[in-house]
Amino acid sequence: MTAATAPAAALEVRDVVVRFGGHLALDRVSLTARPGEVTGLIGPNGAGKTTLFNVVTGLQAPQRGTVLLDGRDVTRLAPYRRARRGLARTFQRLELFGLLTVAENVELAASVRGRRRPGRSADEALELVGLRDLADVRADELPTGKARLVELARALATGPRVLLLDEPASGQSEAETEEFREVLLAVAGEGIAVVLVEHDVQLVMRTCSQVHVLDFGRVLAAGTPEEIRGNEAVIEAYLGAAPGVPA
Numbered sequence: 643m644t645a646a647t648a649p650a651a652a653l654e655v656r657d658v659v660v661r662f663g664g665h666l667a668l669d670r671v672s673l674t675a676r677p678g679e680v681t682g683l684i685g686p687n688g689a690g691k692t693t694l695f696n697v698v699t700g701l702q703a704p705q706r707g708t709v710l711l712d713g714r715d716v717t718r719l720a721p722y723r724r725a726r727r728g729l730a731r732t733f734q735r736l737e738l739f740g741l742l743t744v745a746e747n748v749e750l751a752a753s754v755r756g757r758r759r760p761g762r763s764a765d766e767a768l769e770l771v772g773l774r775d776l777a778d779v780r781a782d783e784l785p786t787g788k789a790r791l792v793e794l795a796r797a798l799a800t801g802p803r804v805l806l807l808d809e810p811a812s813g814q815s816e817a818e819t820e821e822f823r824e825v826l827l828a829v830a831g832e833g834i835a836v837v838l839v840e841h842d843v844q845l846v847m848r849t850c851s852q853v854h855v856l857d858f859g860r861v862l863a864a865g866t867p868e869e870i871r872g873n874e875a876v877i878e879a880y881l882g883a884a885p886g887v888p889a
């Protein structure tokens with residue numbers, strides 16, 4: 643049983659295994675994300691972070707393990723059906739429609755939202771990420787930092803319960819990252835469970851309530867940022883070499 647004080651998990655990944663040929667990309671990985679919190683997922687290149695997102699969204703079938711959304715097993719559901727149950731993501735490589743405006747990109751996402759799901763309008767999503775002024779600009783004319791916010795607005799317009807962000811701060815300036823952090827906290831504040839994959843460890847440590855560390859497809863550690871910072875195995879495998887962490 644979950645303690646009465648902790649909100650139930652919106653996303654639960656249990657014992658997921660993914661093999662690519664002889665390569666074990668995910669080795670019994672478990673992770674929990676709660677509504678209203680930003681949950682961090684960090685680890686070296688090739689650790690399996692994006693693969694885990696692919697398993698959660700249904701782009702990659704696991705050989706073993708379970709994915710639960712709001713307590714319901716969605717492991718075998720098609721990606722679009724998971725989206726209708728409130729799962730949204732952004733991609734490590736930006737995937738915007740360059741010839742469409744910012745508003746059109748976000749409106750498209752709002753229009754594919756399941757009819758029964760409440761969600762915010764494209765306008766509200768743009769407002770939440772602070773992009774209203776750029777609504778009529780073509781997506782391919784945006785600097786990377788702003789384009790990443792459009793991706794976020796697009797995900798928000800689908801009315802998610804669980805939001806997976808794959809390196810959303812990459813290509814952002816320090817000022818943009820700071821702004822982005824405020825947006826993330828506002829998004830979580832709306833009761834969304836946010837999972838953040840990010841190499842900017844400072845951003846993760848300052849924003850997340852729980853952090854999971856993946857290394858060679860395994861969860862090396864999970865805990866609060868303080869616990870992770872002090873974990874010898876994590877320091878050795880990742881933090882010692884991670885950008886943005888003072889020696």
Ligand SMILES: Nc1ncnc2c1ncn2[C@@H]1O[C@H](COP(=O)(O)OP(=O)(O)OP(=O)(O)O)[C@@H](O)[C@H]1O
Nearest residue numbers: 662665667685686687688689690691692693694734
């Ligand atoms: N479709 C695939 N076929 C074969 N191998 C794959 C496939 N997708 C990922 N891999 C391998 O699985 C491992 C995990 O990759 P993944 O992209 O999940 O890592 P990551 O933690 O997201 O890394 P990065 O921080 O560089 O984005 C890597 O060794 C990668 O080469």
Ligand SMILES: [Mg+2]
Nearest residue numbers: 691692693734
């Ligand atoms: Mg990745």
